[in-house]
Amino acid sequence: MTRMFRSMSKSGMAAALHWSGANAFIGSSAGRVQPFVLGFHSVVPDPRAHAGRAIPANLISIGMLERQLDWIGQRYRFITLDELGAQIESGAPFSRPAAAVTFDDGYAGVYHHALPLLKRKGIPAGMFVVTESIGRTQLQIQDKLYLLLSHVVPALRHSESRFLELFDGKRIRLRQGIRPGSMHDIGGLMRQLFTTLPQQTLLRVVAALETVSHIEDKEYPDLHAMDWEMVSALDRSGMIIGSHTQTHALLTIEKPDRVVNQLAGSARTLELKLGKPVSHFAYPDGRFNPEVVSAVARAGYRWAYTTCTHRDPLHPSLTIPRTLLWEDACLDIFRRFSSNLMSCHASGVISWLTSCKQSHDSEVSAAPLSSAQPAPDASSADSNGILRRSMFS
Numbered sequence: 001m002t003r004m005f006r007s008m009s010k011s012g013m014a015a016a017l018h019w020s021g022a023n024a025f026i027g028s029s030a031g032r033v034q035p036f037v038l039g040f041h042s043v044v045p046d047p048r049a050h051a052g053r054a055i056p057a058n059l060i061s062i063g064m065l066e067r068q069l070d071w072i073g074q075r076y077r078f079i080t081l082d083e084l085g086a087q088i089e090s091g092a093p094f095s096r097p098a099a100a101v102t103f104d105d106g107y108a109g110v111y112h113h114a115l116p117l118l119k120r121k122g123i124p125a126g127m128f129v130v131t132e133s134i135g136r137t138q139l140q141i142q143d144k145l146y147l148l149l150s151h152v153v154p155a156l157r158h159s160e161s162r163f164l165e166l167f168d169g170k171r172i173r174l175r176q177g178i179r180p181g182s183m184h185d186i187g188g189l190m191r192q193l194f195t196t197l198p199q200q201t202l203l204r205v206v207a208a209l210e211t212v213s214h215i216e217d218k219e220y221p222d223l224h225a226m227d228w229e230m231v232s233a234l235d236r237s238g239m240i241i242g243s244h245t246q247t248h249a250l251l252t253i254e255k256p257d258r259v260v261n262q263l264a265g266s267a268r269t270l271e272l273k274l275g276k277p278v279s280h281f282a283y284p285d286g287r288f289n290p291e292v293v294s295a296v297a298r299a300g301y302r303w304a305y306t307t308c309t310h311r312d313p314l315h316p317s318l319t320i321p322r323t324l325l326w327e328d329a330c331l332d333i334f335r336r337f338s339s340n341l342m343s344c345h346a347s348g349v350i351s352w353l354t355s356c357k358q359s360h361d362s363e364v365s366a367a368p369l370s371s372a373q374p375a376p377d378a379s380s381a382d383s384n385g386i387l388r389r390s391m392f393s
């Protein structure tokens with residue numbers, strides 16, 4: 001499917017759902033108001049300047065961030081993650097539509113570009129940082145891998161056999177080989193490697209790719225993480241700092257002792273640096289299973305955030321759904337901001353259409369999704385219902 005066709009189908013379907021009222025129907029769950037928890041990554045002045053230089057779905061411009069936050073602010077009350085967590089723990093229903101804002105990965109652009117906007121608008125937010133990346137100019141592994149693949153795969157003329165030869169004798173085993181078409185889909189190839197290989201193996205993949213092409217980390221300043229002064233400034237300004245592990249390891253594919261270290265080590269570092277307990281955690285890539293959720297609980301976190309609507313019924317506060325947004329998330333075919341698409345994100349309809357493919361390794365993921373009230377739409381900003389399709393209870 002071409003990009004344009006995808007965009008047409010997405011915006012067309014959004015409009016159809018919106019105007020038919022199906023949006024509200026899909027998003028309804030016994031009339032309960034559900035919170036809308038947003039997840040962003042890096043904020044940059046102009047994402048077009050980063051074409052081919054960053055994972056596209058991780059970018060949002062300052063202008064689009066403001067546009068999306070304004071849309072939400074007209075329909076929801078922004079609350080802090082502590083307020084959100086306390087309300088979920090209490091089991092009491094949300095009496096008014098509420099939204100909470102989060103940023104993952106701790107990019108410096110969030111400090112430079114999002115913080116001034118959030119302060120000006122009085123919007124609280126949670127920042128999930130990768131502790132070992134703070135204050136370093138080395139790129140985080142997901143960005144390094146994406147950039148290297150973007151250079152190496154074309155250099156190998158998209159040859160799968162030449163690509164796989166790079167891994168010979170390097171203790172890198174791709175369980176299912178390379179998925180068909182991946183040599184012409186850098187994003188898909190990156191996701192396959194990133195979501196199936198433990199981080200120690202990924203580091204060997206990076207080293208193998210670097211035998212073909214080298215990435216100068218310092219040439220990508222917009223992908224650098226914040227330093228500790230920036231993290232402290234965010235903390236002092238009232239933003240909540242949470243953990244996103246030590247090294248952005250996907251916990252579902254790491255060994256148990258690594259999981260413990262990633263969870264406890266990052267919390268310990270943040271508590272030492274900030275002088276306060278760390279209660280919030282975001283799963284890298286939204287990956288969780290019952291063992292990981294239990295480890296998060298044992299590490300002392302009270303609230304943890306995913307990127308889909310699946311919940312762990314034993315730990316609902318540790319599987320809080322989020323909706324990820326980025327520059328193109330709400331653009332129609334003409335690349336105009338679409339209130340209908342935004343409404344479909346808010347209602348959970350987009351999540352429903354693109355359902356989470358993760359198994360979460362158990363009955364945890366099987367819980368069916370229900371949802372909340374009619375979505376607030378562009379013409380009835382006060383009509384309040386929230387359509388979050390989730391299982392908050």
Ligand SMILES: [Zn+2]
Nearest residue numbers: 104105284285
């Ligand atoms: Zn992340």
Ligand SMILES: [Zn+2]
Nearest residue numbers: 308310356358
């Ligand atoms: Zn899921």
